[in-house]
Amino acid sequence: MRSIAPDSRPANHQERHVNPSSSLWTGESPPRLRASRHVRSGTLRFPPFRPESPLAAEHEPVNLAATGRLYSLTTIHPNPKSGQAAFVLGYVDLPGPVRIFGRVRGEGIRVGSPCQVVPDPQFGYVFQVLPS
């Protein structure tokens, strides 16, 4: 029996430029993740709407908080045949509220861990667990 194993294909959004890193991050220091906020409801949307989206006009750009808490997580164990190391994925809740998904790095990762969103050349951003 073959398993439903995690997707072993390389990340390809860099090649496709669906979400180029420049659209995810502000240029300030330290950088902040960009998002879209609906002008009437205030609902936050991450990633921000692309300029090509007809919905972009109903939203205004906002910057997200840099830290939040891990809502849930899983450690993915790629099929041993792939030779890939295990990695952690999770949802982080940021003030807003807005929940975003990504890779989680650090020690002592668990539900509720405080996390900082930091830039990453491969994935655009990752969550770095902070000492609690």
Add this chain to the structure above:
Amino acid sequence: MEDTTYLRGVGMTRFGRHAGVLAPELAQQAIFAALADARLEPKDVQAVYCANVFGGMILGQLVVRDLGLAGIPVYNVENACASGATAVHLARHALQARVYDNVLVVGVEQLTQLGGGTIPLQRNDDKTDLYASAGMVLPAVYAMRATRFLHEGRGTREDLAAVAVKNRRHGALNEHAQQRSEVTLDEVLGSRPVADPLTLLQCCPSQVDGAAALVLGRKPGGQRPVKVLASVVQSGVLEAGDDDILDAEITARAARLAYEQAGVGPADVGVVELHDAFTIAELLYYEALGLAGKGEAAALLRSGQTRIGGRVPVNPSGGLLAKGHPLGATGVAQMVEVAWQLQGRAGARQAGAPRIGLTQCTGGGIAGVDHAASSVHLLGV
């Protein structure tokens, strides 16, 4: 009632590897079984609904080209893992509108041709593409639900594993199931970790082919008539930033609408086929379908009431975990199983004498919603 839709005949192939068989051949096996069950000929149906996800365009026309159907309408239906149930839903609309008297619904999938591994997400979307790039796959989505389930103290790792033990026990009794062997709790917990806390034996096998078919009609016929009491398809609602990922919102909503449509409640349901793509899913759907109260799913499982022989057997076919999950065929096959159960034709896995059965399938991993689609049907005799 004039607008009642009947399952006039049902049929399915064994789920498993069908090496060397083409999708149209596989689908035709199920079609001929359903037509024979209905004691009808191909010429007796006036339209065909073909559910499939990865088989390519106009598969339905390939399936029926050589059946002598004289150019009747063929509709190809895709709604991820809910494709088969969606096809039934649409077919019922046409019957209720009296456009047709009898139609054929067939679901077919050959996942072995994808080469294994998890089902790829639909990435034609900025948000889903971003998340998929980081590693989002359906096992991860369900695993994060399982992590949260454990964190909130709503059950244990053993409870998760016990779902696989139950459904593999059921599947061992089903000649149509891919997995015909029982497994122990230790074997499930000790199998290779895939996405913590889910282990390999808590994930439905990805290498599976299969087809299932129904003949639906406006008049009863064939075996003991099975009526469609409710048919609901819902789509995912954009989740709030503080969404509860354990509420299975889309399925709870579909179930509520289905119960309203049929004028029955969860306590009236005597058999269930639900979407146990991963063990955690069955526990969450107990609550979403109203079989258990909030936080009471693990207690329901432990009580034994959802085993064959219990008050409301869940997945007597073995479910997706044991029977297998050929996407387009799954929703149709769930109804085939429930029809057999309602008619007392389920053999070694007959789950008492239920009068009302429920099927539920959900699917489509796109970022920002619980699931893309969910469908609930209630069938009755």
